[in-house]
Amino acid sequence: MxxxxxxxxxxxxxxxxxxxxxxxxxxxxxxxxxxxxxxxxxxxxxxxxxxxxxxxxxxxxxxxxxxxxxxxxxxxxxxxxxxxxxxxxxxxxxxxxxxxxxxxxxxxxxxxxxxxxxxxxxxxxxxxxxxxxxxxxxxxxxxxxxxxxxxxxxxxxxxxRKIRKVYIIAIIPIILFAYLGGIFIADRALNPIRQLINTLNSIVASAKIDVRVPVYQTDKLHDELISLFNTMLEKIEALINGMRNVLDNVAHDLRTPMTRLRGTAEMALQSEQNADVLREALSDCIEESERILIMLNTLMDVSEAETGAMKLDQEEMNVAPLIEDVVELYGYVAEEKGVSVYTGFPKELYLTADRNWIRQVLANLLDNAIKYTPTGGRIDIEACRREQEVIITVKDTGVGISHEELHKIWNRLYRGDKSQSQRGLGLGLSLVKAIVGAHRGYVEVSSEPGIGSAFTIYLPL
The missing domain is CATH 3.30.450 (Beta-Lactamase)
Known part of the structure; x- marks a missing residue:
């Protein structure tokens, strides 16, 4: 060529x-x-x-x-x-x-x-x-x-003069040696680029994104380039898998609400009832479509957080006032149900995070705690700083979670036996785990049926 x-x-x-x-x-x-x-x-x-x-x-x-x-x-x-x-x-x-x-x-x-x-x-x-x-x-x-x-x-x-002549004659093998050395150096230097090209060609030809370029630990700069390329492939693979999972979940879990929405609309069309009945049917359709829209948006948020595509507006913030705001917001709901909410944390508890998403995490955990805690129960929200992380715990005296279901609660759209009577989508805890993970943190849960549950989130400073 x-x-x-x-x-x-x-x-x-x-x-x-x-x-x-x-x-x-x-x-x-x-x-x-x-x-x-x-x-x-x-x-x-x-x-x-x-x-x-x-x-x-x-x-x-x-x-x-x-x-x-x-x-x-x-x-x-x-x-x-x-x-x-x-x-x-x-x-x-x-x-x-x-x-x-x-x-x-x-x-x-x-x-x-x-x-x-x-x-x-x-x-x-x-x-x-x-x-x-x-x-x-x-x-x-x-x-x-x-x-x-x-x-x-x-x-x-x-x-x-003879010495000069020897030097002049020596230029020829020097040029040849330099050229051969240049070929060798160029081959070694550009070999990682060829590997990247071959990997890309393989991905394009086979449509498989699980291919990786091997790292030989021969040159720091080349190894860093290959590692970054492999990391990019991993992120792309995670994004594609996340999109695939979202589409699978949407296709599976939207059948029931879509069927219910279609059934309500067909019954309204076939019915010869008065305007009030038709108005009620339209209201049910709007409510079901709103539920579907919330489900789709939440699924997208979970997918973006899990694949690293979520845009976080991180800033240094005091999380203590944020916890107080969420407790105040849900305090009325807890009071109506007869559930007591207690807090215990210092007035200043700083970390770097996205204020809105951390508020969403706290709201989801407190909402679940109120839902599954019976009248007369108690919810404790505690927070502290330990080494290089902030720890926030939401503990309740609710119905608890069985050991068989404990590892399933983080799955998308999963709803346990005791949650069937409660209104919800089964996406709250999935979103909590995804958001905390996007902040380079993690969540732990401990629970005993009939005694209560404790959700603890760990966020780096």
Whole structure:
């Protein structure tokens, strides 16, 4: 595909990653090679010049201690010495001059024409090809004379030239190695992306959302990306399953009210009664439709809370006044039924939560407690803070819940045997659990038939 369309190749992440890695590797190698060459060449220069400096110091010592003839004898003693040695008098006349035999390309006249290098400084001299082939240094004597030493640099330059050539030739395998390394790095870096693509293709092809990308624990950033992707899939799966469950519940539990609504309407149409009877039938239809609407809205709220799609307007709030408001609201109902409601909690009890939904939780629990507590019974609402959570308990002396039904009360639309006589949808406790779960909390219940029940919610600060 890339060969057919070069633009796609240039825009691909693999090509960019390989290119950047190759360039970076090559530039890094060049910097290292240049630094190494600089160090090596400096060392070679220093070593070659150090040898000359030591020799000229020895000759100067001989001249100062033993005189001109001793120096001349020492200079001409070793004809194989590869240094040019020259002693210039204080009048500019040449006292000693020894040129190695193998310096065929050296022009002696340039020694006379050119300025001498200053004391302990270096000067380059040219060969036949008019390029620098020799270097010279000078040392001033106390009597005004000047001692000069010169050496060939062609061997040193040839060595450095060979080193440069090796470095230049080494660029080819370096580029190849950098390119192969770039391919390897790009493959490792983009492998999680390929896995994500394969997983998405699998989901699209099979319509199954239970597929997950494996986490290999090889790179923190990649593992985090894959974990977030898997978490997203889990949330999507939970949303879809929640929608499926809602539709199943709606399809199952709406049959009875819809049948009752249809039956009432058909009877009204077939009846030849007066307007009051028809008006009553219409009233029953409206009441049943209102019940259906409440059921649908509650089912949607439960589904949103359970799947994490519920929008929470969380704020730091004092839950104590909220409990008091709910108790005051339901106090009239409890008073009419002859049920006593008692509270016990501090005046300040702060947590971060959605005020309206927490009010709904408290209202549902208190409403259930009043419903299933007989006349003369008692309801206690307590709240406190423990470590990093707020605990709210609603305890009653009602009919209680059997152990067989205790784990079923959180199911949607479930109504126990003792609740059949009470009006309701069977969604109150499901909504309580879902809302508390959406706040990263949890609910516990304990109950004994004939003694009462206690619902405790735990909400993080």
């Amino acid at each position: 890339f060969l057919k369309n070069p633009r796609l190749l240039l825009k691909s992440n693999s090509f960019r990653l390989i290119t950047w890695y190759t360039l970076f590797f090559i530039l890094s190698s060049l910097v290292i090679n240049i630094y190494a060459y600089t160090v090596i060449s400096s060392f070679i220069y220093e070593q070659s010049r150090k040898e000359i400096e030591e020799d000229i110091a020895d000759l100067a010592k001989i001249y100062q201690e033993n005189g001109l003839e001793a120096l001349r004898e020492d200079v001409y003693e070793d004809e194989e010495e590869s240094f040019l040695i020259r002693l210039i008098g204080n009048q500019g006349n040449t006292l000693i001059s020894r040129i190695p035999k193998d310096w065929s390309g050296f022009n002696v006249e340039q020694l006379e024409k050119s300025d001498y290098p200053k004391n302990k400084e270096w000067k380059y001299l040219k060969g036949d090809d008019n390029e620098n082939e020799f270097e010279m240094t000078s040392l001033s004597m106390p009597d005004g004379s000047t001692l000069q030493l010169s050496q060939k640099i062609i061997e040193r330059e040839d060595l450095l």
